[in-house]
Amino acid sequence: DFVAALLKLNPNERLTAQQALEHEWLTNSFALSDRRPDEAEMENIAGHITNYGRAGEMKKLALMVIAHKSSTDDIMKLRKAFDQYDSSNDGEVTLAEFRSELRKQGNYSDEEIDKMFASVDVNKEGTISYIEFLAATLEAHGHIEEDRLAEAFDRIDSDDTGYISRKNLEGMLGKEFTEERVDRLLAECDENNDGRIDFDEFYRAFRRSNEGLVNEIGHVSTATEHTETGLLTLSTEIPGA
Numbered sequence: 001d002f003v004a005a006l007l008k009l010n011p012n013e014r015l016t017a018q019q020a021l022e023h024e025w026l027t028n029s030f031a032l033s034d035r036r037p038d039e040a041e042m043e044n045i046a047g048h049i050t051n052y053g054r055a056g057e058m059k060k061l062a063l064m065v066i067a068h069k070s071s072t073d074d075i076m077k078l079r080k081a082f083d084q085y086d087s088s089n090d091g092e093v094t095l096a097e098f099r100s101e102l103r104k105q106g107n108y109s110d111e112e113i114d115k116m117f118a119s120v121d122v123n124k125e126g127t128i129s130y131i132e133f134l135a136a137t138l139e140a141h142g143h144i145e146e147d148r149l150a151e152a153f154d155r156i157d158s159d160d161t162g163y164i165s166r167k168n169l170e171g172m173l174g175k176e177f178t179e180e181r182v183d184r185l186l187a188e189c190d191e192n193n194d195g196r197i198d199f200d201e202f203y204r205a206f207r208r209s210n211e212g213l214v215n216e217i218g219h220v221s222t223a224t225e226h227t228e229t230g231l232l233t234l235s236t237e238i239p240g241a
Contacts, residue, residue, distance in 0.1 A: 037080050045081050045140045046105040052136040053119030056188050057181070058197075058205045060122065061172065063135040065152040066144065075134060078141060082133050092127040123176065146203070153202050163196040164189075 008014040036042070052060070072079070085093045085101045099113045108116075120128050120136045138144065156164050156172050169182045189197045189205040197205075 036084055037077050041077060041140075042081060042084065043105050045078070045137050046102060048137050048140040049102075049116055049120060051139075053116055056205055056208070057185050058189050058202065060135065061156070061185070062149065062152045062202070062206055063138055063144075064122065064131065065155050065172075066148055067131050067134040067138060069151065069155075070134065070138070075138070075141060078134055078137050079130075081137065082130055085128075085133065086130075092129055093133065094127055098128065144206075149203055149206055150199065153199050163198055164202065165196050 005015045037045075052063075055063075082093070083089070085097055087097050087100065088094075095114070095117050098117050099108075099110070102108050102113055102116070117128065120132050122132050122135070123129070153164065154160075156168055158168055158171055159165075166182055166186065169185055170177050173181060186195070186197065189201045191201050191204075
């Protein structure tokens with residue numbers, strides 16, 4: 001019945017995307033509760049969302065690039081975690097959904113949750129997309145290897161000069177570009193003040209965000225502390241180029 005309803009030639013008789021997501025067969029066969037990671041994993045992810053808010057702008061940009069290039073196998077648990085936040089199953093997390101899920105993980109105030117939400121909503125559209133959520137939680141899955149950072153650097157260095165220039169940053173930021181934001185990115189990374197960022201400067205800026213990182217709000221779980229100190233290795237290759 002579900003498949004047949006999707007295959008109707010007449011679009012007026014065919015299920016819409018929203019109707020398909022809400023279909024009885026899909027919700028009964030693949031209940032959201034059955035896809036939930038264990039509570040330690042969910043607490044770990046919540047801790048990383050908190051820490052993401054304290055990360056530098058270049059690290060956030062790099063994580064967005066890595067998130068775009070992560071395969072399904074890389075981030076299956078994070079996909080399942082996103083589904084818990086996205087309770088309406090529409091592909092985006094609203095502030096209300098974000099607040100509802102985080103309150104299961106700890107005693108967060110509205111102010112703390114609003115601050116965390118704003119830090120993940122990089123595009124400032126009022127919702128968190130899957131890619132934004134993934135960027136904020138990638139490190140819950142393990143230590144980001146140098147080769148993945150090198151690929152992120154190469155993606156930002158779109159003209160293959162070996163440096164990230166102001167023009168590269170403008171192109172990468174797209175509609176989010178402002179002169180002020182580019183100035184902040186350069187100031188954060190350009191250690192020798194030559195107006196561009198080499199890989200060593202990029203790498204140090206990314207790792208600097210990890211050094212002595214303490215949960216700003218004070219809700220770090222045991223699982224999060226273990227991940228930050230034990231740092232698992234994420235060794236899968238990034239698909240595509």
